[in-house]
Amino acid sequence: MATIEGRNPVIEAIKNDREIDKIMIANSAKEGSIKKIIGMAKEKNIVIQYVDKHKLDEVSTSHSHQGVIAQVSEYKYWELDELIESVKAKNEDPFFIILDEITDPHNLGSIIRTADAVGAHGVIIPKRRSVHITPVVAKASAGAVEYVPVCKVTNIVNTIKKLKDEGLWIAAADMDGQTFYEQNLTGALGLVIGSEGFGISRLVKQNCDFTVKMPMIGNVTSLNASVAAGILLYEIFKQRTGNK
Known part of the structure; x- marks a missing residue:
């Protein structure tokens, strides 16, 4: 399972109907674009998991998750x-x-x-x-x-x-x-x-x-x-x- 980190990347993944297993959102992140992500995820019946920010820090590889990480299918390269x-x-x-x-x-x-x-x-x-x-x-x-x-x-x-x-x-x-x-x-x-x-x-x-x-x-x-x-x-x- 791959991950997408950060607010804009996650928004674009949802828009593009990327296969998303779940979206992890920091308990402390509820403002601005996070609200938009929550709304979009609910519209598409994507599972949302609220977690402690330290959990996101452990999962993150970009070290810049902005309070949200989506678990997604592996990227599909084109031939x-x-x-x-x-x-x-x-x-x-x-x-x-x-x-x-x-x-x-x-x-x-x-x-x-x-x-x-x-x-x-x-x-x-x-x-x-x-x-x-x-x-x-x-x-x-x-x-x-x-x-x-x-x-x-x-x-x-x-x-x-x-x-x-x-x-x-x-x-x-x-x-x-x-x-x-x-x-x-x-x-x-x-x-x-x-x-x-x-x-x-x-x-x-x-x-x-x-x-x-x-x-x-x-x-x-x-x-x-x-x-x-x-x-x-x-x-x-x-x-x-x-x-x-």
């Missing part, structure tokens, strides 16, 4: 073919984010949150050497994990090749490329973001179609992975929506 077919059904240009060995759960959660904001069709992560969907990731995503499909694949290079066969152009975020706002980022696109410490691996980079960089004039020559992703995703969003 790559499912992801591709879901976009075809919408008759839209695919827009995927491919993460190469992101290991920080806060970065993954933040990227999923931004992916939802810009209308990306899915996030692709490797099965190995990568953080997966955890309560910390769900909390950092502010509930966006309930709306953005996440696909877990065995091999990122093979995945990129399959996406290229499906007509996508694959862009790598790296310091060797063209300035990102000078590059055409419209159409069917996959954006690869590298790990926090090592960037994009050599083989993955070799299989990308082109590289985009973010110019920097400060003393620190790199950005946090989720910050870099946010900047690039909003440029893609701007271009895809006609520079509005």
Whole structure:
């Protein structure tokens, strides 16, 4: 059994009809959004258990439960073919984010949150050497994990090749490329973001179609992975929506 922690993530899980076994709420938490959670849970006949805050502290892995933890079914990852077919059904240009060995759960959660904001069709992560969907990731995503499909694949290079066969152009975020706002980022696109410490691996980079960089004039020559992703995703969003 998995858990979802924090008020917004739990609200989004209830809204999205996630299979919830029960919701544990701290006895001392009865105000504001907790009242909303209680009301929503009662409407959907979800079991509510009032517990001491120390009990939530023991169960919590995010250490930021805000007085509420939901026990839920394990997260269901999407298959790559499912992801591709879901976009075809919408008759839209695919827009995927491919993460190469992101290991920080806060970065993954933040990227999923931004992916939802810009209308990306899915996030692709490797099965190995990568953080997966955890309560910390769900909390950092502010509930966006309930709306953005996440696909877990065995091999990122093979995945990129399959996406290229499906007509996508694959862009790598790296310091060797063209300035990102000078590059055409419209159409069917996959954006690869590298790990926090090592960037994009050599083989993955070799299989990308082109590289985009973010110019920097400060003393620190790199950005946090989720910050870099946010900047690039909003440029893609701007271009895809006609520079509005």
